[in-house]
Amino acid sequence: MSRSPPIRSSGSDPILGVAMMFRTDEKDPTEADEGLLELAANVAAICVERTRAATQLEHLALHDPLTGLANRAQLIDRLGHAVLHPRTGGPYGAVLFLDVDRFKTLNDRLGHAAGDNLLREIGARIRSATRPGDLVARLGGDEFLVLCEGLNDPENAVEIAGRVLDTLRQRVDLGGTQTSVTASIGVALFQGGDPMDVLRNADAAMYRAKELGRDRFELFDETLRIEEQARRVLDEELRALAEGDVAGGTVVLAYDPIVQITTRHLVGFDVRASWEHPQRGIVLPGEFLATADDAAVAALLAERVWSDSLRRVQRWRASLPGADGLVVGIPLTVRELTDVQVVDRVASLLAETETAPEHVLVQVAESALIEDAATVEMSLRALRDAGVRIALGEFGAAHSSLLHLERFAIDVVRIDAAFIAGMLDRPGRLAIVRAVVDLAKELGISTIAEGVRTAAESERLGELGCDLAQGPWYSRALTGSEAETLLARSGPKLEVVT
Incomplete structure (x- = not known):
């Protein structure tokens, strides 16, 4: 005579098997026999499930759950x-x-x-x-x-x-x-x-x-080996720079005045970061941020640039007459714009430095809109919703698309210096500048002309209706102390003198 209670699983396969007991005589199983058989079935179920779980855990520890490949x-x-x-x-x-x-x-x-x-x-x-x-x-x-x-x-x-x-x-x-x-x-x-x-x-x-x-x-190959060794050294130096170690050199910030063309009043500064290296000398503005191979190091360096810039300009707003409306333009790279935490980081920096969002002009190169456009668009719209203004740089230089002006919630278009140079002698360039200014006005977007070198260029841009400008005609990029001296000297009008 036999009894066969099922060996049950708590998973998706409810019955793993059966437990059976055989007797050599014809007597019915006693209550104790049945209890022992049920206990044996339960123990067997636990053992089978533990073995399965161990096998599954071992597999998960060594395999990618999405593809089933090795991890x-x-x-x-x-x-x-x-x-x-x-x-x-x-x-x-x-x-x-x-x-x-x-x-x-x-x-x-x-x-x-x-x-x-x-x-x-x-x-x-x-x-x-x-x-x-x-x-x-x-x-x-x-x-x-x-x-x-x-x-x-x-x-x-x-x-x-x-x-x-x-x-x-x-x-x-x-x-x-x-x-x-x-x-x-x-x-x-x-x-x-x-x-x-x-x-x-x-x-x-x-x-x-x-x-x-x-x-x-x-x-x-050997060429890449040499480059890789140099990159590792550079990464170590950039990490030291990001962590404030003097052995890594220092981050130097320059302030490039943004001027209203018709009045020549100063409205703000673009911040340009460079790396003063003990052996390499000055690494050109912005290059070292893009050079950082480690994303965490790049984020830390960018945070230093933002924090130092915002704190200094906020101090000017609070202490210098007529400087309360100063705008500060700070670049964001494509790596930063595709970071899901970029909006939170910017918001945190604005709060820490007590900077109003409308006083910040985020500078974005048009080339950054090409790579991972959907993520960049989401980041820019979130920043704009937070009150930060967005400036599109390099417009017309390489990847220009008129759709970018509408799609990416742009507030300011920067007309590349390549179009300003020689526009008075080349009708084609002048026509392009005029077209960009007119289109921007139709879309409610401001314009900044870059690289203005002469009074004639400044005057012509004003006639075309361009709003703002930068370049040697107005001022070179200034150190922090030079910019502060300019603000203190100019008073409420904040007029830039060539």
């Missing part, structure tokens, strides 16, 4: 083993560092659900283009790595990278939406060495591929 932990472990204990076969190993080109733009256009499906498809395609023993991993976001061991020739790694690019270029169907994908791949070969150095080398080669136009691979 960073498994990749690092396997790479460390590959460096120390090469596989039998060829003498070379290689890491392919892959970054999907413009994935943020695709993700914003398609939606996050479709973006996740696209990442799964990319992972599957990479795996299909590699050898059976190769490890394909997703580091997070749109970054993937391939670890190849036992290569007979460096050319084998190049062939694998080429196959990966070819398979990614094939169009993808995402629920009826057709899209195409490209990637930039960095290839780093190794025969022993430090696993983290191998990863950094592959990463450096990947960035070189992006710089050279994307949709390609680059092999890490």
Whole structure:
């Protein structure tokens, strides 16, 4: 005679099996027998579920939950083993560092659900283009790595990278939406060495591929090695600079007057940051912010520029006659504008320095609107909703689109100095300046002419209806103390004297 109570699970699969008890005689089970059998079924269920949970946790610890590929932990472990204990076969190993080109733009256009499906498809395609023993991993976001061991020739790694690019270029169907994908791949070969150095080398080669136009691979070589070493030194110096270590040099702020053309009254300053390095000398304004490879260091440097600028100008507003309405223009890079915390950071800095939002003019290069346009647009609109004004720079210099004036909630257009130079002698340039000024007026947008060098240029811009200007004709960029002296000397009119 037998009894068979089910072994039940608390998960999605409610019955795992049955527990059975057999007797050699024909007697019915006693109450104690049935209790023992129920207990055995419960213990069996606990053991099975614990085993399943342990297996699942082990899998999750080593695999990416979205794609099912290996994760960073498994990749690092396997790479460390590959460096120390090469596989039998060829003498070379290689890491392919892959970054999907413009994935943020695709993700914003398609939606996050479709973006996740696209990442799964990319992972599957990479795996299909590699050898059976190769490890394909997703580091997070749109970054993937391939670890190849036992290569007979460096050319084998190049062939694998080429196959990966070819398979990614094939169009993808995402629920009826057709899209195409490209990637930039960095290839780093190794025969022993430090696993983290191998990863950094592959990463450096990947960035070189992006710089050279994307949709390609680059092999890490001696030139890149020298550049990578120099970059590491630079990163250390920038971190020291950001943390206020005197060994990293100092951040020097210059204040470039913004002048009302018709009255020549000073309305504010653009802040330009430069790096005074103990050995390198002066690094040109703005360059060191873009040079910072570490996003945290770049954010810290930008925060220093904002904080120092706002505090100084706020002090002028509070202590100098007629300076209460001064506007301060501070740049934001595309990296800052695509940071989800940028609006909160700006709001926090305004509160800390007691600066009214309307006294801040955020400077955005038009080229920044091209990369990840959806995220940049969201950040700019949020800043504008907070009361900060937005100025579009480089207008007309390279990527100009009239749609940018409407789409990105622009308050001020900066007419590039290239159009101001020679506009009195070149009818074409003058026509462009006139058209920009007229269009801006129709849209309710102010204009700033950059690089004004002569009285004739200033006068002509005033006749065209341009609102504001900067340039050597009005003033060179000033140190903080020079700007304060100018404000104290000029009084309520704040007139700039050439």
